[in-house]
Amino acid sequence: MHLKYESFVREPLVDGDKTYHQVTEDIVRPIEQKPGRMWYVGFYFSVLLLLFGVFSVTWAVYWGLGTWGVNRTVGWGWDITNFVWWVGIGHAGTLISAILLLFRQGWRTGVNRAAEAMTIFAVMCAGQFPIFHMGRVWDGFFVLPYPNSRGPLWPNFDSPLLWDVFAISTYFTVSLLFWYSGLIPDFATVRDRAKTKFRKLMYGFASFGWTGSAKSWQRHEALSLVLAGLATPLVLSVHTIVSFDFATSVIPGWHTTIFPPYFVAGAIFSGFAMVQTLLIVCRRIMGLEEYITVGHLEAMNKVIVLTGSIVGVAYLTELFMAWYSQVVYEQAAFQWRIAGPYWWSYWAMMTCNVVSPQLFWFKKLRRNIPFTFIMSIVVNIGMWFERFVIIVTSLYRDYLPGSWTYYSPTWPEIGFYLGTFGLFFTCFFLFAKYFPVIAIAEIKFVLKTSGESYKNKMDKIDAKSTEEFIQEQAESHHH
């Protein structure tokens, strides 16, 4: 038995006077109740968007990629922009669930479940883009290394595009396993208090027959720790490999070694913004303000200002290197980014990603919920433009002035992008209704150390002198 004491300097992670049972009640309540009107409106709107996306993609597959605005010069347009954007968003979930677990950041417990769900849904959305960008999507399985009747002709293992196939599919699988292994005990909690037969059946199935035996928990802890250890380098590798898609080429604007850290920082930046967008709405609608506190939002805003600044430094480094390299093509590419026909996308990126997050240096603004919500959307717009700038403004003017062009998307491309929002939010609404959106067992684990009412009881210990405290502890361990 150890003393449950945490410094008063740390903000409580769970507000209010909670018992273990109350935690269960609060988090399972949305699952057991009928969802409110807002949920239905949001859910059906998402399904509608999803259907429009399906229609747009079907259109492009049926008529061919000529229906998109991409052309011979700008071969990658909105599709790869959206792919990189969605993959980047996914990174926050793994960062929260894995890296912050290794760093023993207690505040991750309130938000990790929803953030991991976001990761999985975002990677699902991201995966659609390279798949349908193939054009003849029915031949998509050619990327898999299987013994085939064409030689067998294997895929090119030296190509970053193939590395991407492995990185994204591994990332999706491992995130899913990590997420689900955490969900098993919480599904068991829902199962054991279920009143309806249907709920008992479904959650009984989903909880794999979990009973909470001490040995199972011991293995569960070991599993979580090793999966976190694996997911940490994995999440860094995924966006590094995505950045290799660009960095290993010889196109001005892409041919740079700064891309891996720059992409990873940008991914975490946009991912945390998306977590903020989702959780600010979620905590309000589902009444979880005591679990996802302003302290949680502030912690994430700190990550946003840090990664936003890293991204800013990367932008400036790129500019400096273009000038310092004395390569005219590199210089021209950056000159046109700033003041060429796509100047608006460059400045949208600069404003949203570098300038506006600096406001988070002010504590008042970091703890202001409406401001955080607006900023979270601004950041994601900025990060979308970053990918657009990297991809389109590096391609549209190539080495041959005769093939210079101006790219704009057509409706099936826009519809495809909107459709992935539909997919993302359809999944997220279902998640919010049927899954415990906060890790119940993990909250109970930190409750007596970091719960508000329990921390307040520690003021007596805090007031004691060190000698007195040591004396008492020694006595209590002797009987």
Add this chain to the structure above:
Amino acid sequence: MAIKKFAVACYDDEEVLFPAVKKVRHSGYKMHDVYTPFPVHGLDQAMGLKETDLHVAGFIYGIAGTATALGFMGWIFTSDWPMVFGGKPHFALPAFIPITFELTVLFSAVGMVLTFCYLNQIMPGVKKHLFHPRQTDDLFVMAVELNDQVTEQEVIEFLKTTGAVETSVQNAETEWWYGRWDKEEDYQLAGS
């Protein structure tokens, strides 16, 4: 299938549970298991459980992934269908690193989760005996096996002195079986 008889004690605080676990171990009664709604650190040591070797399994799976990736890509590009890409050597180790890393992680994660499920005997459709419906909510439940050497009353009385808020005597299946959680099984009668 092994149906046994248990004395069950429920505690509402882990700080009561720890001394209780210690007392039961010293008393010589056979502790079957302890069920908790969340991982209680130190409980495994208190119960005298061995450290799990799951992470060793994870390491072995990871190495298997590394070997698979390097062996497969190496074999393809040096012997099955050698090709030159961008002037790189056939066995282009730096270019193989990303896929090798991904497969290491993938094998390790998938292998570990499957091993975890196997060791805990859990999978969809599995059913196990629950000693108390609140053991996944807010109760810490200890099951003590009853045999010929001890009487029911004696054990229950003892458990009450350890601070249990609720006690009961149950016949329980100790293994898992296929079943639906919305159906009540009547196996208890068959055992007694």
